[in-house]
Amino acid sequence: MSVSEETTRELNRRADxxxxxxxxxxxxxxxxxxxxxxARLKKEAGNLALNPAGADQRxxxxxxxxxxxxxxxxxxxxxxxxxxxxxxxxxxxxMEEEAGERDGARIGQ
Numbered sequence: 001m002s003v004s005e006e007t008t009r010e011l012n013r014r015a016d017x018x019x020x021x022x023x024x025x026x027x028x029x030x031x032x033x034x035x036x037x038x039a040r041l042k043k044e045a046g047n048l049a050l051n052p053a054g055a056d057q058r059x060x061x062x063x064x065x066x067x068x069x070x071x072x073x074x075x076x077x078x079x080x081x082x083x084x085x086x087x088x089x090x091x092x093x094x095m096e097e098e099a100g101e102r103d104g105a106r107i108g109q
Contacts, residue, residue: 003091011084018080027077034070041067 003011021027045063049055088094 003088003093008088008093011087015080015084018077021077031074034074038067038070 041063045060048060048063
């Protein structure tokens with residue numbers, strides 16, 4: 001499947017915008033808040049699992065799914081560029097390197 005030049009440019013723009021989120025001060029705070037939420041959910045899951053009357057499996061599954069979704073969400077910007085590069089490589093398209101990338105100064109690294 002061939003990808004048009006316009007599609008490639010749009011994918012590059014999207015990956016750049018997503019990965020640029022990592023450089024904003026609010027992103028680090030949001031990641032920290034997600035980690036605090038995950039810790040609260042794990043504690044709740046532990047309490048549910050130790051319930052003498054039996055664990056609420058539906059609630060435990062919901063907590064597990066929520067944790068997975070939160071981790072996916074905060075991982076999107078970190079993986080945007082890598083995902084784009086992999087997709088383009090699968091299509092046989094080489095990405096142009098920018099000056100900062102050639103010097104090892106990629107955003108978020």
